[in-house]
Amino acid sequence: MSFPISGLYAITQTDNKSYDTIVMEVEAALRGGAVVVQYRDKQPLDADHLASQLLKLCQQYCVPLLINDDVALAERIGADGVHIGRDDGSIERARQRLGEQAIIGVSCYNSVEHAQQAQDQGATYVAFGRFFPSSSKPLALPASLETLRLAKQILTIPIVAIGGILPENGTLLLEAGADLLAVIGGLFDEQPEQAARTYQALFERVTLTFGL
Numbered sequence: 001m002s003f004p005i006s007g008l009y010a011i012t013q014t015d016n017k018s019y020d021t022i023v024m025e026v027e028a029a030l031r032g033g034a035v036v037v038q039y040r041d042k043q044p045l046d047a048d049h050l051a052s053q054l055l056k057l058c059q060q061y062c063v064p065l066l067i068n069d070d071v072a073l074a075e076r077i078g079a080d081g082v083h084i085g086r087d088d089g090s091i092e093r094a095r096q097r098l099g100e101q102a103i104i105g106v107s108c109y110n111s112v113e114h115a116q117q118a119q120d121q122g123a124t125y126v127a128f129g130r131f132f133p134s135s136s137k138p139l140a141l142p143a144s145l146e147t148l149r150l151a152k153q154i155l156t157i158p159i160v161a162i163g164g165i166l167p168e169n170g171t172l173l174l175e176a177g178a179d180l181l182a183v184i185g186g187l188f189d190e191q192p193e194q195a196a197r198t199y200q201a202l203f204e205r206v207t208l209t210f211g212l
Contacts, residue, residue: 001064001080003103003124005158007035008199009180011068012054013188014041019050025192026054030061032196034187036180038083040068052077064103071097081105081124091121105160110143112151119157126155127182130163131173135185145176152177167198174206 010029014022026037037058039051051067055077058065064080067073071094074082081103082094094104106118108126115126128147130140140163151159161178166186173181181202187195 001062001103003064003081003105003158004035004180006179006203008033008187008196008203009036009038009160009162009182010034010187010192010196011038011040011162011182011184013184014044014050019046019053022050023053023057025188027057028192029187029196030057030063032193033200034063034196036064036066038066038068038182039079040184047073048076051079055079066103066105074098074102083107083127091118091123095122109141110147112147112154115151115155115159119155123157125158125160125180126151127160127162128178129161129182131161132164132166132169134162134164145172148173148176148178167195167202170199170202171206174202 012022012026037054039054041047051073055065066081066083067079068083069085069088071082071089075097082098083105084094085107091104091106103124105125105127106123108115108118108128110128118126128143131143158179159177160180160182161173162182165181165183170181181199183199
């Protein structure tokens with residue numbers, strides 16, 4: 001399954017939630033228009049079971065499911081790809097295990113140089129952030145809008161922005177060069193379907209206004 005070039009990138013919110021609730025919320029986000037889902041769970045009880053459920057759900061909506069940090073899990077369940085950070089192994093190794101068609105995203109924090117290297121090594125997309133205060137990554141170093149502007153000039157792969165993104169500030173990131181907005185709390189702290197529709201409206205508005 002191909003990686004979308006624009007839209008809402010939903011990241012699961014798993015803390016203190018049952019598997020049924022997580023799946024129900026992700027489906028609501030998909031109904032609202034989310035174009036990609038990342039399974040992120042720092043304290044999983046049965047990651048294989050939940051990830052497999054999410055994969056079946058995403059397949060029903062023709063939306064790719066990516067696994068955060070865990071190439072082995074992505075390989076076991078046949079996920080569409082993986083998102084890797086600084087300490088999660090190489091793009092080359094992930095590609096070897098998951099195949100040429102796999103989606104491989106890379107966290108680049110606030111470094112355009114890192115993003116350029118990731119693109120050269122075969123990454124499908126790069127992610128920058130955090131751009132705003134974030135409860136999921138409170139200690140993460142901030143990223144700047146200028147990083148997005150520069151990245152947009154030199155990269156040819158999709159750019160994802162992450163970190164404290166709300167409908168009120170998302171437009172700033174899209175105007176600076178982000179192609180997708182990755183969201184956890186702003187999506188799942190609210191009613192996910194309606195929240196997803198609100199985020200998706202940002203993309204439509206920016207496209208109409210700026211032709212992006």
